[in-house]
Amino acid sequence: MKRSISFKLALAFIITTVLTALLLTIAFLTTSTTSFEQYVFDQQFYTKLSLVEEFYASNNSWLGVDQILESPMGGMMGGAGGMHGQGQGQGGRFNQTSQAATSSPQTAMMGAAGRQYALADADGEVIFGIEGIYTEGEQLSAEALEAGVPIQFNGQTVGTLFAKRQNIVYSQAEQLFLDRSKTSLLIALLVTVVIAALVGVLLSRNLTRPVIELTAAAQNLAAGDLSQKVEVYSNDELGELSKAFNQMSAEIAQSDRQRKRMTADIAHDLRTPLTVIGGYIESMRDGDLEPTPERLSLLHSEVTRLNHMVTDLRLLSQSDAGALPLNLQPIEPKILLEQVRQLFDLRAKEKNISLAVETEENLPMISGDEMRLVQVMENLVSNALRHTSEDGKIQLSAKAELPGDEKTGCVRFTVSDNGEGIPEGELPYIFDQFHRVDKSRHADESQSGLGLAIVKAIVQGHGGRVWVESTLGQGTAFHFCIPFADISPV
Numbered sequence: 001m002k003r004s005i006s007f008k009l010a011l012a013f014i015i016t017t018v019l020t021a022l023l024l025t026i027a028f029l030t031t032s033t034t035s036f037e038q039y040v041f042d043q044q045f046y047t048k049l050s051l052v053e054e055f056y057a058s059n060n061s062w063l064g065v066d067q068i069l070e071s072p073m074g075g076m077m078g079g080a081g082g083m084h085g086q087g088q089g090q091g092g093r094f095n096q097t098s099q100a101a102t103s104s105p106q107t108a109m110m111g112a113a114g115r116q117y118a119l120a121d122a123d124g125e126v127i128f129g130i131e132g133i134y135t136e137g138e139q140l141s142a143e144a145l146e147a148g149v150p151i152q153f154n155g156q157t158v159g160t161l162f163a164k165r166q167n168i169v170y171s172q173a174e175q176l177f178l179d180r181s182k183t184s185l186l187i188a189l190l191v192t193v194v195i196a197a198l199v200g201v202l203l204s205r206n207l208t209r210p211v212i213e214l215t216a217a218a219q220n221l222a223a224g225d226l227s228q229k230v231e232v233y234s235n236d237e238l239g240e241l242s243k244a245f246n247q248m249s250a251e252i253a254q255s256d257r258q259r260k261r262m263t264a265d266i267a268h269d270l271r272t273p274l275t276v277i278g279g280y281i282e283s284m285r286d287g288d289l290e291p292t293p294e295r296l297s298l299l300h301s302e303v304t305r306l307n308h309m310v311t312d313l314r315l316l317s318q319s320d321a322g323a324l325p326l327n328l329q330p331i332e333p334k335i336l337l338e339q340v341r342q343l344f345d346l347r348a349k350e351k352n353i354s355l356a357v358e359t360e361e362n363l364p365m366i367s368g369d370e371m372r373l374v375q376v377m378e379n380l381v382s383n384a385l386r387h388t389s390e391d392g393k394i395q396l397s398a399k400a401e402l403p404g405d406e407k408t409g410c411v412r413f414t415v416s417d418n419g420e421g422i423p424e425g426e427l428p429y430i431f432d433q434f435h436r437v438d439k440s441r442h443a444d445e446s447q448s449g450l451g452l453a454i455v456k457a458i459v460q461g462h463g464g465r466v467w468v469e470s471t472l473g474q475g476t477a478f479h480f481c482i483p484f485a486d487i488s489p490v
Helices: 005-059 093-102 105-110 172-222 237-286 293-320 333-350 370-386 424-429 451-461
Strands: 117-121 126-128 149-153 156-163 329-331 354-359 366-368 393-401 410-417 465-471 475-483
Touching: 005 149, 005 156, 005 172, 172 237, 237 293, 293 451, 329 333, 329 370, 333 354, 333 370, 333 393, 333 410, 366 370, 366 475, 370 393, 370 410, 370 451, 370 475, 424 465, 451 465, 451 475
Parallel strands: 354 393
Antiparallel strands: 117 126, 117 156, 149 156, 329 366, 393 410, 410 475, 465 475
């Protein structure tokens, strides 16, 4: 039979509580019973001691004290006070009775075997013994006398009282107290078990509720429903798990939207050149059009555009798989910028746009793939040329950034323009695949919509980062950092 984690947690909590309560109950009963026995024993002993002291104070002798010591309840009927005045002198009534009782056959049969108390006189001689422990007539040493309690009279020690620990005989009131204590403890134990069961069930439900919701959400996610979000109930590990699931679900949904959009964009961007190529070929086949050099050149450009798009998609797939091939070599940043400037100098002049390079002196060399970094700069400069009007300005710059030391530093490259700028709401998505600020401009100037996504992939492949700053109507600046080259001597 399948048991839920909620049931297991509740059962574990209840079992732990019951076992703890049982152990505490056993420990309490053991210690409380022992303590109570000690209390009753001490009470009986000091009651007997008080009676013995009163006896000696009344008689000035230990003759007849055996009646008090052999009394099972700690004294004779009427207490010691009932003997006052009766034991004065050798001819007193108490003494006569004591002698008769001492010499009676009943007392002799009782003997020392059942005695609980022993008494030694002022000289340490046992006058009332306990069988096997204290023998009557035995002379006790000073060390042996320390085991008893001295009996004082007029500031002098007149005897020593000893007690034998044996089974305590409780009075009716004492036995009633013990019974009530045990009953109360058992009731408390039952109440504790009930409370533990209730708390265990509630606690287990609270603990497992996030797990149950996460399981249901994960199953729905696996079934294809990507709009899954669970409630975060706490800030503990379960709360962190819920937050991580929500983040994962949101990223999966975002990736799915991007995948669908990318598929639609690819289909749209492939349809245009394929339609052009198909239309021309069909017309030429039917004899409606002559295959002139101009028309063949147009077909070739469309095929080139398709090849370029396929190449870009392959590069992105390699980057996503972490398999982007890079030939890393030390590169001088200024030379890289000058090379890009020369590539676009003619196009910039045709649009009457100023294209300048500005770098710091003595820039450290970077570690990079020159062909890939030129491709990054080409994409950024081409993008700037398209969105900068005539008489505009584009600047290529580089500067060193040292966040900690030269080993962790990088060179920050910037491609800035004073063109039309990018709306603020578009900035977070500017590096997404097939993202276009102007949604109506598809395949403009043979662009696939993958240029900035490729920029991000190549820069991240170099261990760098890329970002953009833009103000609508004032211009845009693309920045990316490439780490310093490690030119330490081997």
